[in-house]
Amino acid sequence: MRICADVGGSFVDIAMVDADASIHHRAKFPTPTRDWAGFVNIFRRFQSTHAAAMAPDDAICIAIAGLPEPENGRIISANIECIHGRALAQDMSAELGRPVFVINDADAFVLGEARLGAAKGHRRVMGIILGTGVGGGIIADGKVLTGSHGIGGEWGHGQVIFPSPKAPAASPLFQCGCGRTGCLDTIGSARGLERLHHFLHGTTATSKEITLGFAAGEALPSATVDYFTDIVAGILSVMLNTFPATIVPVGGGLSNSAELISAIDRKVRMGMLDAPASPILATTMLGGDAGLLGAYFAAE
Ligand SMILES: [Zn+2]
Incomplete structure (x- = not known):
């Protein structure tokens, strides 16, 4: 299981995703675009609500409306001010105690379609x-x-x-x-x-x-x-x-x-x-x- 989230300028769509691509415990919250603590808290609350369903080292995977710099993980985001300029994966991992991976949302779209959807194979x-x-x-x-x-x-x-x-x-x-x-x-x-x-x-x-x-x-x-x-x-x-x-x-x-x-x-x-x-x-x-x-x- 991994904790997966699709984070846009308006909503955070979060769920647990299985290796067979089934989605569990899905929830949606408004994106706290200017509130870093509020942003992290969505994930913290999700972790504690569904603690029984996850292993301690299950990763958090985030598709983000922004561009992660491959060299240092810093995010360029026009819509979500509280993550702009932040090394999002490192900062969230430090807050939440799990490995965190971040990918641009358009890249996540094409990766999803290539592994599971219209572009499979x-x-x-x-x-x-x-x-x-x-x-x-x-x-x-x-x-x-x-x-x-x-x-x-x-x-x-x-x-x-x-x-x-x-x-x-x-x-x-x-x-x-x-x-x-x-x-x-x-x-x-x-x-x-x-x-x-x-x-x-x-x-x-x-x-x-x-x-x-x-x-x-x-x-x-x-x-x-x-x-x-x-x-x-x-x-x-x-x-x-x-x-x-x-x-x-x-x-x-x-x-x-x-x-x-x-x-x-x-x-x-x-x-x-x-x-x-x-x-x-x-x-x-x-x-x-x-x-x-x-x-x-x-x-x-
Ligand atoms: Zn342009």
Whole structure:
């Protein structure tokens, strides 16, 4: 058994996870983003409540909305202030008396899908998240690829939006949360899809309304999705020509639209130099459990 947690900017999802990937004693708490003692206490209380179910040396494995620096374990987190700059694994281990392992949440997603889900059996995987933001993780030869500052597979940032003939006026060079302009994140996320829809048509709609409208063949949502899929698939096909993953599991809220994922998939394969005959994008099999289950493997 391991104590696994998926820690986001809003909630801490915590449970005991078995070697056979079964989940027990699952609980959810608001994330105390500015309160370190409160943050540690979620784990301390969970330990004492379920002490009978765990061995003294069972590890704590945390998938975090942040980037752990591989050299010293310090976390860069924009959303959770109380862990930003902390050597999270060491500090929590000192507080809780157990081994603690920390992994970036997008890396946990791709690891979970590679071990148990849509990418099982694949050695080269590019997992992508199209949700609150655009994120991703890469598995090369069965291992998560992490670079300096824990950055690997972060294809959502850096300017990628340039003038397009499909835009009615100037290209939509939106400001990104990372401080840059024209990042994929500003268009490829759920809010980005809504922003793009408003930019193109001057009307507001939720990402769900847009994807449902597209699936139903409505004109405005279809035009938005056509532009959206050009941008997302164009960049993804470059990624796949650079790193030849054999499967791309997709998570995040937008992955709930099978029509959207298959539209991206068709354009991605058109841009690949060595395109497979069958879809390369695969909807997450682990869904909302991917972070928890992927965290389990951080201890290996
Ligand atoms: Zn950015």
